[in-house]
Amino acid sequence: MNDAVETTGKTVEDAIDAALEQLGATEDEVEIQILAEGGPRGIFGRRVEAARVRVKRRDERTPEDLALLEEEGPELLEGPTPPEFTEQAEAAKEFLAGLLGAIGLEGEVTVATGPLAVTADVAGPEMGLLIGRRGATLEAVQELVRAAVQRKTATRPRVNLDIEGYRSRLRSGLERRARDAAARARRSQRPVTLEPMSAFQRKVVHDALAGFDGVATSSEGEDPSRRVVIRPKGEPRRGSAPRGGGSRGSGARGQRGAGSRQPPDYR
């Protein structure tokens, strides 16, 4: 599907309508750039210049998705850092430093920019307070950083926040649990179902187990209770007749599009 089109029309509105039709999108799903206003031109206004717009489908990936891409897809790293990221990084840093001061916490804020996201890190002695139970305060601070950055820069905020490496520790904890569960599935030769997870967490699990011998993973159910199931490889084939899609090897990752929404393959 096309993600961006350039169209012309008598007026800007006409051009936008034409673009939306081509994209099959609604106005709140796109970013619109007006290339030419159109209207009369020349002394007598006899020649009418067409309005021209560029309409682009908005990127619906979350900053978490983008951070993950940044980590996993070095080929995507090619390309320049968007100019607004520098401004966003500065705004994020200023906001976070001010927040530490307001609460009365000691800490240091570092920011970095990449082609896909801005990363902000806060480090200091009392950061447990700012992380909160199960990271609830960290999520709240991230929400506020993004809102403050958006207000300050009038750009779509691409800021990811981590505090004292909490997110990266969470990720390695998740990977460890995934491997434990996979070992259990292989040992018992029975499927192991993990707890419901976000798309981001499921991807971490699929990726962690992609190279794990003897098991295959798939995601089953619908959000918000969609969960990863780890099956011993070959296990479905031992039964009478193979059913449905069967379990998937490392191909599970490729199946995460529309195809993965099939009814779960319970055995």
Next chain:
Amino acid sequence: MAEGQAGEEGAGSLVRGTLDYLARSLVQHAEDVAVTAVQGERALVLQLRVNPEDMGRVIGKQGHTARALRQVVKAAAAKAGVHATVEIVE
């Protein structure tokens, strides 16, 4: 006793200051941000007032921003050793 009172007020003012700071960072009309602290029975009640135009900015989509404000103010209160709640006043 008077000293303890003063200490408590000092702690409360950090929490109030945190809410004030956060709200100012989110709104278009920072000059219209006002936070009043009222000592309730069990907690310090922080009443936040903003310019009507900025109401959406402090509440956010589905109340996400307001929820985040409360969560961070709660952390600030924990640091100060007080209980605090946030009321957004229309």
